[in-house]
Amino acid sequence: MLYIFCPHCGLRSQNEFSYGGDATVKRPALNKEVSDEQWNNFVYNRKSPRGKHVELWQHISGCRQWIKVQRDTVTHEIFKTVEANKEI
Amino acid sequence: MRSMSPLQNVHIKGFYGDYENKDVKNLIKVGEVKDLLIFQIVKYKKSNIKLEDIKIDNLNLSDKPHRVVFSNETRILWIGPNNWLLTSKNKKLITNIYHLFNDKDFAITDLSHSRAIIELEGEDAKEVLKKGCPYNFNELNESKCVNSIFNGITITIDMIHDSPKKIRLFSLRSFGESLHHSITDACLEFGYKNI
Known part of the structure; x- marks a missing residue:
C-alpha cells in the first residue's frame, strides 16, 4: 500500500487520495493570443516521464485539499509533498 | 411531516454475532444517533x-x-x-x-438531515474500525477526530471517550445503510448489541 504524507493531516493511505494529474502543466496566460498547438499541449498532451514527477493529488476522503506530490514513477517512492499553492 | 432516520430499516435492537457466554457489559454496543x-x-x-x-x-x-x-x-x-x-x-x-x-x-x-451517525461503544471499538479503515488508530485519542474511509465509504470519526471507548461515525445519509452493514459485519466476531 502506498502512503502519502498530507501536509494538513499527516501520513495517510493512498486509498484516501484521488490522483489529479500532472502538476507541472501551466495554463496559457489569460487575455493573450493562444495557438492551437499551445492549447492542445495544455489540454491533451502529457509527458510520461520515467523517474521523479510532480503530480497533483486530492485528499478526497480526508481534508479535501489539493496537494503536490513528488513521486518516482518507477519505484513509487514519494520524496516530498506540499500544499498545492506552493512550489516543490 | 414525520422525519425518517437514515438507519430505520437496518438498525434493529438485539444481540448479534458471537455474544453467547460473554458478559453483556463487554459486548460492543452499536447505536444510531438521531436528532443531532x-x-x-x-x-x-x-x-x-x-x-x-x-x-x-x-x-x-x-x-x-x-x-x-x-x-x-x-x-x-x-x-x-x-x-x-x-x-x-x-x-x-x-x-x-x-x-x-x-x-x-x-x-x-x-447538514442535519444528510448524515447517518453510528456510535460504537466498547473496548473493541477500535478493533472493529481497524478491519476496514487504513488509519493508524494508535494515534486516535480522546477528543480527536479524523476523516477517512471504511470499506470504501468516506467517514468522519469522532473519538468521544477513551475509557470506555466511544466512537461516533458520520457518513453521507445515502451510505448509512451500507456503512451499518459493514460495521456490524466487522462486529460479529466480538458479539455486539444494537441499542
Missing part, C-alpha cells in the same frame, strides 16, 4: 476574521488539525483547513449560528 444538529462551517480564504473572536456555546473554532472542542451538548470537529463540523443536541443553536457567522466570512451549511 449538524452544521458545516467554512471560513473563506480572504476572510480576516480572527477565530478567537467567535464563540459558539462558549466554544472557539480550533485551527489545530484533528482537534475537537466540546461542551456537554456541542462538539466542533476540525475536518480540514478553515473547515469545521459542528454537532449539537441543542437545537436552539440554529439561530445563534446564523447570527454569529456572517456570509462575508463564512459559508454555513445545515
